[in-house]
Amino acid sequence: MQKRILIPTDYSKNAFNAIVYAFKLFENEACVFHIFHSYFLSRSAQGNLLFPEPEPHEYDEAARASGESMIRLKNKVEQFADNPKHTLYFDHKFGTLIELLKEKVLQENINLIVMGTRGITDDIKVAYGRNSVNVMENIGACAVLAVPANVLYKQINEIVFPSNFKSHFNTREIDIFVKIAQLEKSPIRILHIGKEANLSEKQRNNRKEIEGYFEGLEYTYHWLEDTGVKEGVLSFVDERNSGMIAFVNRKHWFFGSIFSNPLVKSLGIHSKVPIFALHDSRN
Incomplete structure (x- = not known):
């Protein structure tokens, strides 16, 4: 049976490293990989008159920017993702990360989430970034594998x-x-x-x-x-x-x-x- 693996990305190098790690870890397994990005405008959740609701064109711009980044990522991934055992899907959607991942896990019957441990901030003083910890603690429908930014795939000794x-x-x-x-x-x-x-x-x-x-x-x-x-x-x-x-x-x-x-x-x-x-x- 094919494994269904969800890989959240924020288009950072750490997220890309998690993609590479997952592909190599499951190199000999039939897998469906869903590479997914959630984008969000922080002002849309403020509910405060001091932070007015974003204009429609701001949502459109966020969607356009995310789409362009996803195309670049897709092209980059497809340069090395030539494994006939693997099927790849790329998607991006507006909303908060945790809620969208919960939705995706249920819709696609995901077996495992694989993600990088830090995102675009790449703060070396933070061991595990807020997003990775939130996913591990709040996505209860499947297991989560968090891959440190500088860890390259090698056979797991124990x-x-x-x-x-x-x-x-x-x-x-x-x-x-x-x-x-x-x-x-x-x-x-x-x-x-x-x-x-x-x-x-x-x-x-x-x-x-x-x-x-x-x-x-x-x-x-x-x-x-x-x-x-x-x-x-x-x-x-x-x-x-x-x-x-x-x-x-x-x-x-x-x-x-x-x-x-x-x-x-x-x-x-x-x-x-x-x-x-x-x-x-x-x-």
């Missing part, structure tokens, strides 16, 4: 999967995560912060459930004690030079403080590790 063994998995999302591990022949390192002996019966049952999902894959368990969850994950990944972090995201759990934490800057983790965010099925 995927670190931190778990407290309390999450409920979305089967559709875990399936594409497993597919990536299979495609890359990537072992999965299941990381738990705490003692194995302290797991509750429910956690032990959920652990068995994870093993069922990962049947046929190479995976190992790793236990860290006397450390915070976020610090432990980042240190583990940095020490092993792991190729990806995958986790079940509960809103504000991973991104609420970790990417404003000085630890991230000291490890430089955000600059080299793609993040694969799944969703707890209870969200």
Whole structure:
């Protein structure tokens, strides 16, 4: 079955890098790629007399500029996108990013969103830009893969999967995560912060459930004690030079403080590790 992958773009180099990464990651898979841009006039949402509604010609100009940029992007992508397994669609639409992505995910039955971690601002002081974090936290209908700006595709040596063994998995999302591990022949390192002996019966049952999902894959368990969850994950990944972090995201759990934490800057983790965010099925 073809994978249906949505790649938001703001026409930046970081967004283009995410396109290239996705094409190479799924090089041997039949995929339909939807490359999509949302454009918006901030004044149209102000609802304030001090910020009058934009004139019709301003909307027209925004649509024209977006269309021209999309044509340039399409021409650039088609110079290297010659994979017969891949079908490409390009589209742009007026509206807010999150609402349009939700709409697109449902309309096209999207399996995965792939996006760059920073946009046109390219602020090197910000680990994960506002848009990428918002998408990971607010698009609940499919998994999201966020690709750092300076990460070029290479085979993923291992995927670190931190778990407290309390999450409920979305089967559709875990399936594409497993597919990536299979495609890359990537072992999965299941990381738990705490003692194995302290797991509750429910956690032990959920652990068995994870093993069922990962049947046929190479995976190992790793236990860290006397450390915070976020610090432990980042240190583990940095020490092993792991190729990806995958986790079940509960809103504000991973991104609420970790990417404003000085630890991230000291490890430089955000600059080299793609993040694969799944969703707890209870969200």
